[in-house]
Amino acid sequence: MTAMLHIREYQASDWKAILPMLQATFLAGDTYTFSPKSTENEIHRVWVEVPARTFVACDTAGQILGTYFIKPNQPGLGAHVCNCGYVVPPQAQGRGIASLMCEHSQVEAVAMGFRAMQFNFVVSSNIRAIRLWEKLGFSVVGRLPKAFHHQQLGYIDALVMFKELTP
Amino acid sequence: MTAMLHIREYQASDWKAILPMLQATFLAGDTYTFSPKSTENEIHRVWVEVPARTFVACDTAGQILGTYFIKPNQPGLGAHVCNCGYVVPPQAQGRGIASLMCEHSQVEAVAMGFRAMQFNFVVSSNIRAIRLWEKLGFSVVGRLPKAFHHQQLGYIDALVMFKELTP
Numbered sequence: 001m002t003a004m005l006h007i008r009e010y011q012a013s014d015w016k017a018i019l020p021m022l023q024a025t026f027l028a029g030d031t032y033t034f035s036p037k038s039t040e041n042e043i044h045r046v047w048v049e050v051p052a053r054t055f056v057a058c059d060t061a062g063q064i065l066g067t068y069f070i071k072p073n074q075p076g077l078g079a080h081v082c083n084c085g086y087v088v089p090p091q092a093q094g095r096g097i098a099s100l101m102c103e104h105s106q107v108e109a110v111a112m113g114f115r116a117m118q119f120n121f122v123v124s125s126n127i128r129a130i131r132l133w134e135k136l137g138f139s140v141v142g143r144l145p146k147a148f149h150h151q152q153l154g155y156i157d158a159l160v161m162f163k164e165l166t167p
Numbered sequence: 168m169t170a171m172l173h174i175r176e177y178q179a180s181d182w183k184a185i186l187p188m189l190q191a192t193f194l195a196g197d198t199y200t201f202s203p204k205s206t207e208n209e210i211h212r213v214w215v216e217v218p219a220r221t222f223v224a225c226d227t228a229g230q231i232l233g234t235y236f237i238k239p240n241q242p243g244l245g246a247h248v249c250n251c252g253y254v255v256p257p258q259a260q261g262r263g264i265a266s267l268m269c270e271h272s273q274v275e276a277v278a279m280g281f282r283a284m285q286f287n288f289v290v291s292s293n294i295r296a297i298r299l300w301e302k303l304g305f306s307v308v309g310r311l312p313k314a315f316h317h318q319q320l321g322y323i324d325a326l327v328m329f330k331e332l333t334p
Contacts, residue, residue: 035243076202077316142309142327149244160309
């Protein structure tokens with residue numbers, strides 16, 4: 001299925017398509033720290049305004065099936081390491097879209113001059129994501145005890161995952 | 168010496184005293200990721216505006232010998248873990264000021280409802296800080312390969328350190 005996907009830069013007219021995906025993801029409260037009660041303005045800020053760039057994954061009909069952002073993970077002397085966030089709505093999962101977006105983001109990251117990519121907060125119960133990031137070359141480099149307040153499971157660990165992108 | 172120290176909430180009139188400490192610390196480029204070229208406005212934002220609270224440590228004459236901030240380390244579902252940053256100028260180091268501020272911050276953190284404290288980015292060459300945080304109950308829970316661009320040593324590792332504050 002992924003061969004039919006096209007990833008392009010986000011544009012303002014995509015907002016109405018990606019907002020419901022982001023709202024549903026944050027509302028579920030099982031993968032991102034963003035509050036389930038985040039307002040549209042807050043979501044726009046974290047997904048579009050704060051990041052350096054935002055992308056969308058589309059099918060051949062132009063329908064958006066996923067989105068991701070890329071930004072420096074730290075200012076100044078840590079700004080050579082980037083951070084990304086990916087969202088695929090439930091109805092589009094299982095088609096390799098997250099995998100494709102992550103590979104795309106690594107290429108973009110190198111082109112933007114980043115030397116590594118860090119995920120600060122992979123929820124330990126999100127086994128599918130952990131396996132996918134490991135398959136794509138990321139390693140677990142840290143474990144944060146009870147750092148995530150899962151809406152069903154309570155306080156559970158979060159993982160720090162990391163991949164060097166340059167030799 | 169620490170018995171003579173008093174820690175109180177930051178007030179706007181403290182800015183002229185703490186700005187040079189923060190500028191010198193960031194300029195050295197060996198402990199914080201903030202750019203050595205940070206402007207006064209940028210420094211004010213990260214040390215005073217973004218944090219939930221900022222404190223200063225004073226001697227009996229009222230002279231400021233250190234400062235720290237406290238803030239949630241993540242939004243929403245990670246907001247029960249706080250993050251702090253501490254700065255003591257070179258001429259005041261070795262007097263236990265960082266230790267006292269860290270202990271003070273843990274008490275404040277619990278009073279503010281935080282359950283744990285996380286340092287995201289302890290530079291691996293900053294042995295004195297690592298030893299101090301370990302002495303104060305923090306553990307190294309992660310290692311970020313070459314994530315810090317040290318101004319003398321080049322790309323070196325940064326550590327993630329963590330302490331649970333509630334049983």
